[in-house]
Amino acid sequence: MTVNVAIIGDRFMQARVFSAALTAACGDLVACHEVDLPWPDQPMHLDAVHPGLEGLREYFGAPEEILAHVGDAAVLVTHLAPLSAGMLDALPQLRLVAVARGGPVNIDMAAAARRGVRVVNAPGRNASAVAEFTIGAILAVTRNITLGHDALRRNDWRGDLYRADDAGEELSEMTVGVIGYGHVGSRVVRLLRAFGARVLVCDPYVQLSAADLACGVIQTGLGPLLAQADVVTLHPRVTAETTGMIDRAALDAMRPGAVLVNTARGPLVDLDALHGALVSGHLRGAMLDTFAQEPVPQDHPILALPNVTLTPHIAGASRKTARVAAAQAAEEVRRWLTGAPPLNPC
Numbered sequence: 001m002t003v004n005v006a007i008i009g010d011r012f013m014q015a016r017v018f019s020a021a022l023t024a025a026c027g028d029l030v031a032c033h034e035v036d037l038p039w040p041d042q043p044m045h046l047d048a049v050h051p052g053l054e055g056l057r058e059y060f061g062a063p064e065e066i067l068a069h070v071g072d073a074a075v076l077v078t079h080l081a082p083l084s085a086g087m088l089d090a091l092p093q094l095r096l097v098a099v100a101r102g103g104p105v106n107i108d109m110a111a112a113a114r115r116g117v118r119v120v121n122a123p124g125r126n127a128s129a130v131a132e133f134t135i136g137a138i139l140a141v142t143r144n145i146t147l148g149h150d151a152l153r154r155n156d157w158r159g160d161l162y163r164a165d166d167a168g169e170e171l172s173e174m175t176v177g178v179i180g181y182g183h184v185g186s187r188v189v190r191l192l193r194a195f196g197a198r199v200l201v202c203d204p205y206v207q208l209s210a211a212d213l214a215c216g217v218i219q220t221g222l223g224p225l226l227a228q229a230d231v232v233t234l235h236p237r238v239t240a241e242t243t244g245m246i247d248r249a250a251l252d253a254m255r256p257g258a259v260l261v262n263t264a265r266g267p268l269v270d271l272d273a274l275h276g277a278l279v280s281g282h283l284r285g286a287m288l289d290t291f292a293q294e295p296v297p298q299d300h301p302i303l304a305l306p307n308v309t310l311t312p313h314i315a316g317a318s319r320k321t322a323r324v325a326a327a328q329a330a331e332e333v334r335r336w337l338t339g340a341p342p343l344n345p346c
Helices: 015-029 063-070 085-089 109-114 127-142 145-153 183-195 210-214 222-228 248-253 271-279 319-338
Strands: 003-009 030-036 045-047 057-059 075-078 096-099 118-120 175-179 198-202 231-234 258-262 283-288 308-310
Touching: 003 015, 003 063, 015 030, 015 319, 063 085, 075 319, 085 109, 096 319, 109 118, 118 319, 127 145, 127 183, 127 231, 127 258, 127 283, 127 308, 127 319, 175 183, 175 222, 183 198, 183 210, 198 222, 222 248, 248 271, 271 283
Parallel strands: 003 030, 003 075, 075 096, 096 118, 175 198, 175 231, 231 258, 258 283, 283 308
Antiparallel strands: 045 057
């Protein structure tokens, strides 16, 4: 019997990529119905702003449009579409939701469990992309790439960036502190090892791999990491424990002249406190790919600082990420159709 699968993609995780992966994995067991939402050309909602979507985060799409497309489908494959308790009530035929992202924060998980709807996700689907981007972010700040680029855009030849007191250190001579040792953080550590950096890791919930231990990676607490690291790079999930973890006290604890890199999530960092640490010169620089409010307000003073490299939440934006996520979602659908257990139940 053919099962109807509603696919709600966007302009990054395109519905046609999902559909191709599903057809390859499931053949004629599925009939795919596609629609693409206009994210990321239009920003997602970081928190619930629509009545009835309380508790959902990082979603895109109006509930009525989502409901109309899903209809009587038994399976929904999506990236950012929201599913609230009320929406699940209106979709009695729905049995499986495959969310092509690391955390299903756009789904009311408690309501899904009450209604017997299985939710699966795609952990690590952008880990390689974010890890590579993070290394680039570190180099952009520590080797004056951003400063040189900005100067040449102004027709200003910054020869002084070759001065001994302005030139950056090489990764092979730096201590890099990695906060969070999950899918992304562990890959960042592996790449840093190739550069010859001294690597410190802070994650109280995960033990280092044997390979990292053998290569001299050190697991430590947050305080020692902040005090020793020339670069601190953030990779934890946003939880009650990690929200605002890089506050004024944490920034003061970082060694003078250090660099902060955030390619994880904006709420990890107190942006006003970071601005103060950068203006005072306590920190040499920062690289920010994510913000608690996106788009970041145009009048926020951190946007005007010369010692900050800024990107619009694109660390995970690689073509491989989309292919991997689609393949993971398709495999979960295949397993559900054939009665096999899920690989990544939420």
